[in-house]
Amino acid sequence: MKRALVLVPVLLLAAACEREAVSEAATANDPVALATPAPAGPVAAGDADGHDADAANxxxxxxxxxxxxxxxxxxxxxxxxxGRGRLREDAGTTELAGELKQTGSGHAWRAAPLDAPGESFAALLTPLACFPPEGGNAKPYTAALSWPDGRREDGCCSAVRGLDVHHAPDFHAPEDSADWSAWIPRRLAGIEHCALDAGVDVRAVVHVREGAAGRLVVRLRDSDGGRYDCLLDPAGGDIEAVTAVAAADVLRGEGRSEWLPADPDRAPALQCGHVFATRDGDGELRGWLHRRDGC
Structure with a gap:
């Protein structure tokens, strides 16, 4: 009995060695196994230009x-x-208008300069890793750009993703009058006036309220996080004063929603919450209201 017990682990060890040998032989003789590469590392979508890796997924x-x-x-x-484009070259900058279409997993673009509508630029963007000549992380798209004179060149592209502001539903005033965004339909022109003409690098309007003597007080946030109150004259709608706000001075509901003025050169890249288009009486887009739910 003792000899039989000793033989059991020896037999198990021999069987294990045999299985490993068979596995190695099968791999060596299996062209499919040899041809299957190791999974490639992910292409970094985040970079110093603000392209967000999590947003890409x-x-x-x-x-x-x-x-x-x-x-x-x-x-x-x-x-x-x-479909709007801005092409910068050593010779100058060209503003273009056209159409961007999705083609399978890629995108195709065709456009004409605003000052030369008879000319045609085109680009094909393909989701293939592209390594910029200056080094750094690979970009997720390869571009083939063509000029009206027939010249063609390749390039590397990053994609900036966010909530679809181009197809955002129109904003309607909330039933709760305590929500500061209820001021937007009534005083949109004044709010926009403060956002664009207060002499501050405004990123968002974070609150609106009625002040003394019927003045509208529009609270602004700049690119560095500083906040300012813009006071509007109730009669003519002129800006009376712009004053800095202390850090401890936080209004009820401030920042839960933000109004962003429409920028023809760049749509806001919003990563969370909900977005609504705000329009004037003629139906023209003047900006977006960003509800920061879940942000």
Missing amino acids: DASLTVLRFDCRGQETAWRLRLGAD
């Missing part, structure tokens, strides 16, 4: 624009989802 977000750079010459193309 969020199915609820859409492509707002592409930022592309040439590999052969130093051209730069900013291409919006609305």
